[in-house]
Amino acid sequence: xxxxxxTIMTEGKVDQKVTIFGWLRSKRVSKNVAFLVxxxxxxxxxxxxxxxxxxPDFAKLSELGTGASLRAEGVLKASLGKGQxxxxxxxxxxxxxxxxxxxxxxxxxxxxxxxxxxxxxxGRTNSFGAVYRVRNQLAVLVHEFFQGRGFxxxxxxxxxxxxxxxxxxxxxxxxxxLDKLPRDDKGAIDFKQDFFGKKAHLTVSGQxxxxxxxLSIGDIYxxxxxxxxxxxxxxxxxxxxxxxxxxxxxxxxxxxxxxAEDFLRxxxxxxxxxxxxxxxxxxxxxxxxxxxxxxxxxxxxxxRITYTDAVKELIAASNSAKFEYPVSWGIxxxxxxxxxxxxxxxxxxxxxxxxxKDFKAFYMRLNDDNKTVAAMDVIAPRIGEIIGGSQREDxxxxxxxRMRDFHIAPEDLSWYIDLRRFGGVPHAGxxxxxxxxxxxxxxMTNIRDVIPFPRxxxxxxx
Ligand code: 4AD
Ligand code: MG
Numbered sequence: 233x234x235x236x237x238x239t240i241m242t243e244g245k246v247d248q249k250v251t252i253f254g255w256l257r258s259k260r261v262s263k264n265v266a267f268l269v270x271x272x273x274x275x276x277x278x279x280x281x282x283x284x285x286x287x288p289d290f291a292k293l294s295e296l297g298t299g300a301s302l303r304a305e306g307v308l309k310a311s312l313g314k315g316q317x318x319x320x321x322x323x324x325x326x327x328x329x330x331x332x333x334x335x336x337x338x339x340x341x342x343x344x345x346x347x348x349x350x351x352x353x354x355g356r357t358n359s360f361g362a363v364y365r366v367r368n369q370l371a372v373l374v375h376e377f378f379q380g381r382g383f384x385x386x387x388x389x390x391x392x393x394x395x396x397x398x399x400x401x402x403x404x405x406x407x408x409x410l411d412k413l414p415r416d417d418k419g420a421i422d423f424k425q426d427f428f429g430k431k432a433h434l435t436v437s438g439q440x441x442x443x444x445x446x447l448s449i450g451d452i453y454x455x456x457x458x459x460x461x462x463x464x465x466x467x468x469x470x471x472x473x474x475x476x477x478x479x480x481x482x483x484x485x486x487x488x489x490x491x492a493e494d495f496l497r498x499x500x501x502x503x504x505x506x507x508x509x510x511x512x513x514x515x516x517x518x519x520x521x522x523x524x525x526x527x528x529x530x531x532x533x534x535x536r537i538t539y540t541d542a543v544k545e546l547i548a549a550s551n552s553a554k555f556e557y558p559v560s561w562g563i564x565x566x567x568x569x570x571x572x573x574x575x576x577x578x579x580x581x582x583x584x585x586x587x588x589k590d591f592k593a594f595y596m597r598l599n600d601d602n603k604t605v606a607a608m609d610v611i612a613p614r615i616g617e618i619i620g621g622s623q624r625e626d627x628x629x630x631x632x633x634r635m636r637d638f639h640i641a642p643e644d645l646s647w648y649i650d651l652r653r654f655g656g657v658p659h660a661g662x663x664x665x666x667x668x669x670x671x672x673x674x675x676m677t678n679i680r681d682v683i684p685f686p687r688x689x690x691x692x693x694x
Contacts, residue, residue, distance in 0.1 A: 238274040240308070244318060248308045252279060252320060255356060256300045256331070259293065266293050267313075268322075270302070273361055276509040280311060280319040289325060298338050299331035299356070344681055351685055351694040359517065362510035363682055367670050369506040371455070373499045374476050374666075378453045383478060386445045386452040388438030390459075393430050394645055401462040402433035403471075434459035437663060438477050440595075440648055443624060446479035446659055447651050453478040455666075463689050467678045468567070468616065470667060472687035479661035485597075485606040485623040488660035489583050492610050492619050493534045495664075496581065501530035503673055514674050520614065521675030535582030537573070539565075539604065542584050545577055564591045570609075570616040581612045594638040596622040598630050608662070615672050621662020628652045 235250050244250065254272035261267075264285035271278045281304050283290060296302070304325040311319040336342075336350050337357060347354040354360040375385065391405050407427040408414065416422040423431045438454040445452045458475040478495075480487060504511060504527045515522035537545070546559040546569050553576070557566045565573075565584070574582050586604040589596070596605035610619035625631040631652060632642045642649060670682040680686040685694040 236274040237272045237277065237279050240279065241275060241277055241318070244308050246308055246310055246318070249305070250308055250320060251303065251305045252281075253303050253328075254279070254301070256296055256298055256302065258298060259296060261293055266290070268293075268296070268302075268304075270304075271356075271361070273355070276358065276362055276365075276513055277316065280313065280316055281306065281322050281325075282309075282319055283322045283325070287322065287324075292327065295330060296327060297331040297333060297335060299335035301328040301331075302326060303328065344678065348680060355684065358513060360681075360684075362507075362513050363670070363674050363676060364684060366503065366507045366510050366514075366674050367682065369503060370499065370666070370670055370673065373502050373506075374453075374455055376502075377495050377498050378478060381451070383451040383453045384449055386438075386442060386449075386454055387456070388435070388441035388445070388454050390435050390457065391428075391432055392435045393428065393432050394440060394648075401460050402436055403459050403461045405432045405434060436460050437475065439479065439661065439663065440645075442477050442479040442661065443648070443659060444651055446481045446661070447655070447657065451478065451480045465689055467680075468668065468671075470679055470683065470686055470688055471691075473679075473683070474666035476664040476666055477661060479659065481659050482657050483623075483660045484658055485585065485608060485660055488621050488623060488662055489536070489585070489608050492608070492621065492662050492664075493583065496534075496610065496619075496669075497530045499669070500526050500673070504530075511673070514676070518675050518677075520677060521673065526673060529581065532580060534610070535574075535578035535580055536585070537578075537582060538585050539587045542569075542573055546572065549576070562588050562590070567616040570611045571613065574611045574613040574616075579613070581610055581618075584609050584611060589634075592622070594634040594640060595624050595631070597625045598634065606660075610662075612668075612672050614675075614677075615668050617665075618668045618672060619662050619664045621660065623658065623660040626652055626656045626658055628656075 233251060234253050240250055254270040257269040257271055257278055259266060259268045266283040268281040269278045270281055283293060302325055304320060304322045306320040306322040308318050309321050311317060337353060347357060355364055414422040414425045435458060437458060442452060442454050454477045457472055459472055461471060462469065478491060504523050508523060511523045543559055543561050549572065550559060553572055555568055559569060585608045586599060587607045588603060589598060589605045592605050592607050596607045598605055606623040608621050609617050612618045625634060628649060631649065635642050667679050667682050671679055674682060676682050680688065
C-alpha cells in the first residue's frame with residue numbers, strides 16, 4: 233500500500249517496512265551505492281532512498297533521470313546524512329515513467345518567470361509545492377473559522393444576469409452564434425434568443441444572492457470562483473479568482489470589521505501551526521514573509537481609521553512619500569496610498585472605513601453625512617486591499633435612489649429590493665480575495681504564482 237511521505241516522516245519508525253511512490257529530484261550513483269532523493273508532493277521534505285550495489289536491479293538506475301517516477305519498497309533507517317532524520321534502504325524498486333533530459337526541471341534555482349511558462353510542472357518544485365499546500369490549508373481554515381462560528385456555506389450562482397458591482401468588467405456567457413447574431417426589428421442583438429432569454433455573464437461576486445441567503449438562514453459565507461474581465465496586468469489581479477464572502481443578518485459595519493479582523497487573525501495563528509515547513513522554506517527563500525511575522529500578525533489588533541482621517545494623514549505625508557497620484561478628499565485610494573498607510577503609518581494591517589459614496593458600490597449603506605458610505609477595506613502591508621466589505625443599504629428609498637445614481641434600473645433587481653420590502657434587517661458582509669490572502673501568507677509577490685493555473689489577459693494556456 234502507498235504510504236505518503238508526510239505520514240512516514242511523522243509516524244514512521246526505524247526498521248519499519250515502507251512502500252513509497254514519488255518523483256526523482258536528484259541522484260548520486262557510485263559503484264557500490266546509490267542515493268536517490270525523491271519527493272511525493274505530500275510534504276516539503278524529500279526522502280532519501282539508498283540502493284546497495286548488490287541490488288539485482290542496480291544497473292537500471294542509470295536509466296533514471298530527474299523527474300522520473302518510481303515505486304520503492306524498503307526499510308526505514310536512521311539517516312547518517314545531513315538534512316533528513318530517516319532514509320529508506322531499498323529492497324526493490326520499479327520505474328514507472330522515465331524522464332528524458334528535456335525535463336525542464338533538471339537544475340534547482342529556476343526563476344519564477346520561467347516556472348510560470350511550465351505551470352503544468354511547476355508544482356513539482358519546492359516553491360510551488362509549498363505554495364499549493366499552504367493554499368490548501370488556508371482553504372481548510374476558511375471553512376473551519378466560519379463553521380466554528382455557526383456560519384453556513386452557501387452556494388451562489390456563477391452565471392448571472394445582474395452586475396453586482398455596477399462595473400462593466402464582466403465576461404459574457406452566450407450560446408448565440410457569434411458569426412450570425414440574431415437581430416430584433418431595431419437591428420439590435422436579440423438576446424431573447426440567447427440561452428437564458430437575456431444577457432448573461434460570469435459573476436463578479438456572489439454577494440447579492442448571499443444577502444438573500446443571509447436573510448433566510450442567518451449568517452452564511454460563500455467560497456468559490458469569481459470572474460473579472462478587467463484588463464489589468466498587475467501582480468494583484470486575476471481574471472478568475474476565488475472569493476470568500478460572509479454575509480451576516482442583524483449586523484452593522486462594526487460587526488463586519490470585527491468579523492474580518494477575527495477571521496484573518498485566526499487564519500494567521502493557525503497557518504503557522506499547519507504549514508511550518510512550507511512557510512519556513514518560502515520565508516528563507518523569498519524573504520518577504522516569515523513564520524514569526526505571520527504569528528505576530530495574529531497577536532496584535534489591526535489599525536482602524538476613517539477614509540477622511542486617512543486622507544489627512546496621507547496629505548501630511550505627501551512631501552516625504554512622493555506619491556505618483558496626488559491625494560485629496562474624494563479620490564479612490566491607490567495601491568501606493570494603501571501600502572503607505574499599512575507599511576509606514578500603521579506598520580500592520582489597517583481597516584479603512586467610511587469611504588466617499590461616489591466610487592463605492594450602490595448597495596453600501598449611506599451614512600448620515602450623505603457623503604460617505606458604511607464601507608470598510610482591510611489593507612495589508614505589501615498587498616494593499618485584501619478585504620472589501622460594507623453594511624448594506626436596507627432603506628428601500630435610499631437604495632433605489634442610489635441605484636439610479638449608478639444607472640441601474642431598480643426593475644432589473646426587483647428581487648434584491650424585495651429583501652428590503654419583506655422583513656428587511658440591517659446586514660453586512662465582506663469579500664476576501666483568497667489569492668491575496670495566499671500572497672500575504674506565502675510572501676509571493678505575484679498573484680499568478682499563488683493559483684496553480686492563473687487566468688489573466690492573454691493567459692489561458694494551461
Ligand atoms: O472589493 P471587492 O470588489 O468587493 C466585492 O466584490 C464585494 N461584493 C464583497 C462583499 O462585500 N461581499 O472584492 C473583494 C476582494 C478584494 O478586496 C480583493 O481582495 C479581491 O476581492 N479581488 C481580486 N483578487 C484577485 N483578482 C482580482 N481581479 C480581484 N478583484 C478583487
Ligand atoms: Mg474593493
